[in-house]
Amino acid sequence: MEALAFKDDISGGAVQAANSMQLIAFSIGEQTYGVEITTVREIRAWNGATPLPNTREFVRGVINLRGTIVPIFDLRARFGEGQTSPTKNHVVVVMSVGEKWVGILVDAVSDILTVSKDDIHNVPEGNSIDTELLNGIVTHDSRMVGLIDLHAVVSGASSKLDS
Amino acid sequence: MSDLDDFKATYFDECSELLLELEEQFAAIEDGDRSSNRLNAVFRAIHSIKGGGGAFGFSGLVGFAHAYETLLDHVRDGRVELSEAVTALCIRANDIVADYVAAARDGTELAEGYGAEEKHQFDALTSGDPDLGSESMEEFDIDFVPVMVTIAGAEDELAAEPFDLAVLDDSFEAPPLSPETGHWTIRFTPHSELYARANDPLLLLRELATLGDVEVNARVDEVPALADFEPFGVYCAWEITLRSETATEATIAEVFEFVEGNCDLSIERGLVPSAEDMLDRTMEETAPSPAELIETAEVAPGAEAAPVLSFAELAESMKPALKAAAPVMPAPLKPSATASEEPEGDNDRRSGPEDRRNGVQSIRVDLDKIDRVVNMVGELVITQSMLTQQMDETLRARYQELVRGLEVLAQTTRGLQDSVMSIRAQPVKTVFSRMPRLVRELTAKTGKKIRLETIGENTEIDKTIIEQLSDPLTHMIRNSADHGIESPEKRVAAGKAEGGVIRLSAEQAGGNILIAVEDDGGGINRERVLQVARERGVVGPEQQLSDEQIDQLIFAPGFSTAAEVSDISGRGVGMDVVLSNIKKIGGSVHVKSWTGKGTRMTLRLPLTLAVLDVMLVKVAGSPYVIPLSSIVETIQCARANFSRMPTGAQVLQVRGEYVQVVDLATRFAMGTEIERDNRFVVLCEAEGGVKVALIVDDIIGQQQVVIKSLEENFQSIEGIAGGTILGDGNVALIVDVQGLKSQALNHKSAA
Numbered sequence: 001m002e003a004l005a006f007k008d009d010i011s012g013g014a015v016q017a018a019n020s021m022q023l024i025a026f027s028i029g030e031q032t033y034g035v036e037i038t039t040v041r042e043i044r045a046w047n048g049a050t051p052l053p054n055t056r057e058f059v060r061g062v063i064n065l066r067g068t069i070v071p072i073f074d075l076r077a078r079f080g081e082g083q084t085s086p087t088k089n090h091v092v093v094v095m096s097v098g099e100k101w102v103g104i105l106v107d108a109v110s111d112i113l114t115v116s117k118d119d120i121h122n123v124p125e126g127n128s129i130d131t132e133l134l135n136g137i138v139t140h141d142s143r144m145v146g147l148i149d150l151h152a153v154v155s156g157a158s159s160k161l162d163s
Numbered sequence: 164m165s166d167l168d169d170f171k172a173t174y175f176d177e178c179s180e181l182l183l184e185l186e187e188q189f190a191a192i193e194d195g196d197r198s199s200n201r202l203n204a205v206f207r208a209i210h211s212i213k214g215g216g217g218a219f220g221f222s223g224l225v226g227f228a229h230a231y232e233t234l235l236d237h238v239r240d241g242r243v244e245l246s247e248a249v250t251a252l253c254i255r256a257n258d259i260v261a262d263y264v265a266a267a268r269d270g271t272e273l274a275e276g277y278g279a280e281e282k283h284q285f286d287a288l289t290s291g292d293p294d295l296g297s298e299s300m301e302e303f304d305i306d307f308v309p310v311m312v313t314i315a316g317a318e319d320e321l322a323a324e325p326f327d328l329a330v331l332d333d334s335f336e337a338p339p340l341s342p343e344t345g346h347w348t349i350r351f352t353p354h355s356e357l358y359a360r361a362n363d364p365l366l367l368l369r370e371l372a373t374l375g376d377v378e379v380n381a382r383v384d385e386v387p388a389l390a391d392f393e394p395f396g397v398y399c400a401w402e403i404t405l406r407s408e409t410a411t412e413a414t415i416a417e418v419f420e421f422v423e424g425n426c427d428l429s430i431e432r433g434l435v436p437s438a439e440d441m442l443d444r445t446m447e448e449t450a451p452s453p454a455e456l457i458e459t460a461e462v463a464p465g466a467e468a469a470p471v472l473s474f475a476e477l478a479e480s481m482k483p484a485l486k487a488a489a490p491v492m493p494a495p496l497k498p499s500a501t502a503s504e505e506p507e508g509d510n511d512r513r514s515g516p517e518d519r520r521n522g523v524q525s526i527r528v529d530l531d532k533i534d535r536v537v538n539m540v541g542e543l544v545i546t547q548s549m550l551t552q553q554m555d556e557t558l559r560a561r562y563q564e565l566v567r568g569l570e571v572l573a574q575t576t577r578g579l580q581d582s583v584m585s586i587r588a589q590p591v592k593t594v595f596s597r598m599p600r601l602v603r604e605l606t607a608k609t610g611k612k613i614r615l616e617t618i619g620e621n622t623e624i625d626k627t628i629i630e631q632l633s634d635p636l637t638h639m640i641r642n643s644a645d646h647g648i649e650s651p652e653k654r655v656a657a658g659k660a661e662g663g664v665i666r667l668s669a670e671q672a673g674g675n676i677l678i679a680v681e682d683d684g685g686g687i688n689r690e691r692v693l694q695v696a697r698e699r700g701v702v703g704p705e706q707q708l709s710d711e712q713i714d715q716l717i718f719a720p721g722f723s724t725a726a727e728v729s730d731i732s733g734r735g736v737g738m739d740v741v742l743s744n745i746k747k748i749g750g751s752v753h754v755k756s757w758t759g760k761g762t763r764m765t766l767r768l769p770l771t772l773a774v775l776d777v778m779l780v781k782v783a784g785s786p787y788v789i790p791l792s793s794i795v796e797t798i799q800c801a802r803a804n805f806s807r808m809p810t811g812a813q814v815l816q817v818r819g820e821y822v823q824v825v826d827l828a829t830r831f832a833m834g835t836e837i838e839r840d841n842r843f844v845v846l847c848e849a850e851g852g853v854k855v856a857l858i859v860d861d862i863i864g865q866q867q868v869v870i871k872s873l874e875e876n877f878q879s880i881e882g883i884a885g886g887t888i889l890g891d892g893n894v895a896l897i898v899d900v901q902g903l904k905s906q907a908l909n910h911k912s913a914a
Binding site for chain 2: 048052063068069070102157
């Protein structure tokens with residue numbers, strides 16, 4: 001999967017214009033979400049994680065990424081749709097958020113998209129969890145892709161306190 | 164970074180070392196040690212700081228250091244008496260020099276005329292001698308010229324040497340030979356038993372030097388050709404000329420009292436050969452043996468780390484200032500920082516010629532590089548323990564060679580780990596020696612009389628921990644000075660000595676280092692603490708606390724009993740900082756107070772941060788590790804004696820003691836399907852001797868782990884002290900026993 005991603009990256013990157021950005025698109029059920037490709041560090045298959053006590057249900061635990069401990073967030077659970085039951089076919093996208101590295105558990109990585117920044121729309125008001133976790137919405141090939149706000153996704157993880 | 168910046172960085176590194184040395188020397192001088200070698204060391208340190216400062220154009224620093232140096236010169240010559248007042252002035256001057264150095268390093272400006280008053284006092288003290296006072300400033304640049312060349316050779320350690328050489332002439336100049344004073348010639352030929360009994364000729368020679376002026380000449384005619392040389396052989400004897408009015412045969416013999424029978428000793432009145440003759444002979448005799456065998460060892464007053472000189476340089480420098488020349492084999496005389504200090508590393512002492520330069524050979528290495536090595540060794544240790552775990556009985560029987568290889572690997576890894584750790588280990592002296600200044604400042608601010616005692620400052624501990632110690636110690640000493648020690652009037656009224664004592668001590672206790680700050684003040688005012696705690700809602704109105712629990716309240720964030728905020732303390736930040744800093748490095752803090760008698764705060768710190776011995780357990784299918792140092796014992800649940808408190812809380816009865824029970828599965832909100840009786844109790848001891856029984860599903864074994872931070876990519880989690888990576892690549896969480904215990908207390912009090 002990684003190799004595939006990189007090949008696309010190279011061919012797509014060559015034509016990248018100043019006003020466009022590349023996204024890695026991944027899916028959760030029928031939904032497609034994307035993050036800017038520059039934040040992605042690594043894509044790996046789900047191989048279990050050590051659960052962390054006293055954290056919210058969307059924190060799946062921690063994994064060992066070449067000697068450092070990286071937390072894994074379950075994106076489905078983060079959107080309030082219940083925990084994923086991960087199999088070997090599920091994918092962890094490791095990304096950098098500021099100084100930290102985090103992994104996001106998704107169903108599959110689907111594509112690399114090049115989109116124009118002008119095509120990014122604001123998230124319509126209404127659904128609070130969508131407005132909280134998305135930076136914007138972009139349409140690509142008549143598919144709607146939600147741009148993930150990573151900072152928002154990883155915040156508020158330890159929270160026995162507010163439950 | 165330009166070359167000049169490199170030099171500057173080196174210079175500031177050296178300055179901080181020299182300032183530490185100043186602090187040490189004056190601590191001894193304050194205690195009444197007025198020997199001239201202390202003064203010489205002080206003089207050299209100031210001179211080196213001044214010389215380097217001149218080269219970089221720190222004129223304020225140079226101006227002040229120069230005036231100070233002039234005073235020291237007068238003191239050394241006896242023109243100015245080293246009275247209490249002068250000592251106090253000098254100590255103040257050290258602080259000012261330190262400020263100047265800090266300002267130069269940070270590129271900040273000190274207030275105009277900073278230290279002018281002290282400078283004025285120097286001038287007043289030294290004005291009796293105008294020719295020295297008017298010494299021109301240009302001279303410093305000349306002093307420094309050789310330094311640039313030496314540093315360019317990237318020999319940091321040697322960088323300070325030219326400074327030393329520059330002062331060598333005036334600091335060691337022997338008074339002109341005066342034949343009318345009492346002369347003694349002592350011939351001292353040690354036998355090998357002398358070394359075997361761990362005696363050190365250097366110490367004897369130094370002691371001899373306290374009797375009067377000595378000249379030590381080594382007799383090396385016995386030294387064989389290198390081919391016949393035996394590393395443990397004894398080939399060196401000494402001939403010492405002692406000039407002293409007061410020495411008698413008996414007092415000289417007393418010096419050698421403990422080595423009697425292990426050496427040949429002759430003590431004769433009168434001067435035998437002249438120093439020049441001796442020098443010629445020494446040169447002649449040592450010529451056939453490798454020139455490097457020679458190293459100066461200063462034994463006379465003024466003993467101080469002797470620069471390593473080539474033989475030619477040695478001959479040059481000996482002529483005017485010969486005090487002692489001794490070949491360093493077979494017992495290498497290690498020049499040590501101060502004469503009174505025990506030379507370290509007695510074991511290496513006679514282990515061979517390659518050790519002869521131990522005392523002076525060192526390199527500066529970036530801590531980052533060492534840390535990388537430490538981390539890798541940590542991983543290696545873990546991989547090794549993983550390999551060992553993989554060996555089951557059938558494998559053991561089949562591949563005996565492999566097993567043997569693994570055993571050797573385990574040993575080597577252990578050795579490697581110990582050596583790497585010792586690179587990082589440093590004596591706590593580096594942080595302790597900053598404290599006298601703090602106490603002086605506090606004394607001045609509070610108007611109390613406080614004396615600081617330090618014990619065990621050679622205790623070694625990991626450098627990272629040392630760096631983290633400075634803030635907590637500062638806060639603890641401030642706290643002791645401000646809250647602990649009473650005003651002189653109160654102390655006298657309470658029947659105590661007027662001056663208070665703060666004792667700072669360090670000792671090793673098993674795998675931990677204990678650092679204690681004690682004072683003989685009034686102790687913690689528990690009523691006041693409790694009252695404030697209740698006012699602030701730290702403690703509920705109904706809650707009853709034991710004395711010990713009240714004492715621990717001083718660590719609560721924002722907690723202060725001070726009626727008003729002074730610039731020393733009272734903001735309530737200090738003790739909170741102590742606790743959080745110490746926790747961060749895996750240590751713990753304990754306070755014990757005796758009303759009217761004083762307070763003792765103890766820091767328990769791990770020896771090293773890199774590797775932790777742990778017990779691996781399983782809770783709800785996930786691996787957890789518990790630090791071995793906190794485990795008292797493990798018990799099968801089926802055999803454990805549980806009972807219920809009236810509140811329903813479970814307790815465990817162990818040897819007549821009731822211990823609170825924490826079921827980790829429940830505590831961590833994870834279900835377990837293991838039957839109660841098949842689970843295990845891990846009895847742990849948290850800080851302050853409080854026990855807590857953790858219930859786990861299974862005990863897997865013991866191993867060593869490298870601590871990994873959870874905060875690096877995530878955040879801290881209550882009840883978890885960190886993470887670690889097991890041999891199979893999975894992550895295990897480290898149980899925070901101390902944290903669990905205090906949470907349990909909170910839960911109880913909330914209920």
